[in-house]
Amino acid sequence: MSDVSMSLKAIALLMTISLGSACNSSEGTKNAQQVHRELTGATSDDRSTNPLCSIFTSAEVAAFENASLKDATDAAAGTGCQWVHRQGQGSAMLQVVRSDDQPERPPSGRDLPDIGTQAFIEPYMGGWHAAAIAKDKSVNVMTSASSNQEKTIAFLKEAVSRYTKR
Numbered sequence: 001m002s003d004v005s006m007s008l009k010a011i012a013l014l015m016t017i018s019l020g021s022a023c024n025s026s027e028g029t030k031n032a033q034q035v036h037r038e039l040t041g042a043t044s045d046d047r048s049t050n051p052l053c054s055i056f057t058s059a060e061v062a063a064f065e066n067a068s069l070k071d072a073t074d075a076a077a078g079t080g081c082q083w084v085h086r087q088g089q090g091s092a093m094l095q096v097v098r099s100d101d102q103p104e105r106p107p108s109g110r111d112l113p114d115i116g117t118q119a120f121i122e123p124y125m126g127g128w129h130a131a132a133i134a135k136d137k138s139v140n141v142m143t144s145a146s147s148n149q150e151k152t153i154a155f156l157k158e159a160v161s162r163y164t165k166r
Contacts, residue, residue, distance in 0.1 A: 050074045052094055053081040055162045064155035065092040067146045080140075090127065090144025094159055102131055102138035115157055121149060128152035134160045 053072035061083045062069045068086040075082035080095030102118055105111060109122030112132065116139075119132035127144040130152050141155045 050078060050081055051166070052096060055081070055094065055159070055166070056083075058083055060158075061092050061094075061155070064141075064151045064158075065090070065143055065147050066151065067144075085144070085146070090146050091142075092144065092147070092155070093140075093142040095140040095142070096137045096163060097140070099133045099136050099138050102133060102140075112153060112156070115153070116160055119156070121153055121156070130156035132156060132160050134164050137163070139163050 053074065056072070058069045058071055061072075065083065065085070067090060069083040069092065070086055072081045072083050074080075075093055076095050079097050080093050082091050082093045084091045105118070105120035106122050109120045112119035112121055112130065116132035116134055119130070121128060121130040123129075124142060125144075127142065127147060128149055129140065129142050131138055131140040133139075139156070139160050141152060141159050143152045143155065147155075
């Protein structure tokens, strides 16, 4: 595992721990709810209505993932939406975070200049992770081993297009 990959995983773990700690206080809960609304465009704190989950149908994501998928569920502390394989062997995810939180392209990745600013794809946990800056956000898609690089790039292109049109 590369140093960059290890660093990204460490940062993700720290962010998860920090968010979990912050959410245990009333002030932390208020801040987490505000961040959720800002990132997703939600009009309430009910995460079951995460607007990101309505950008794609399960059937549409299934075409990128090469697998039959369950309905979308809220993920990544409200910053994402996940579609889990019906057979339980993987998932696909769409996540939108602040553009400042977009990771740099790791050495194992490659640039995708035709998609957007700082766009890249990299192998990720047996599947793929692709990201691009759109508006003032970082749009990320993750796929599992059932997908491939080309389908993950197509998923990112479509996610950026749909996200910027909302």
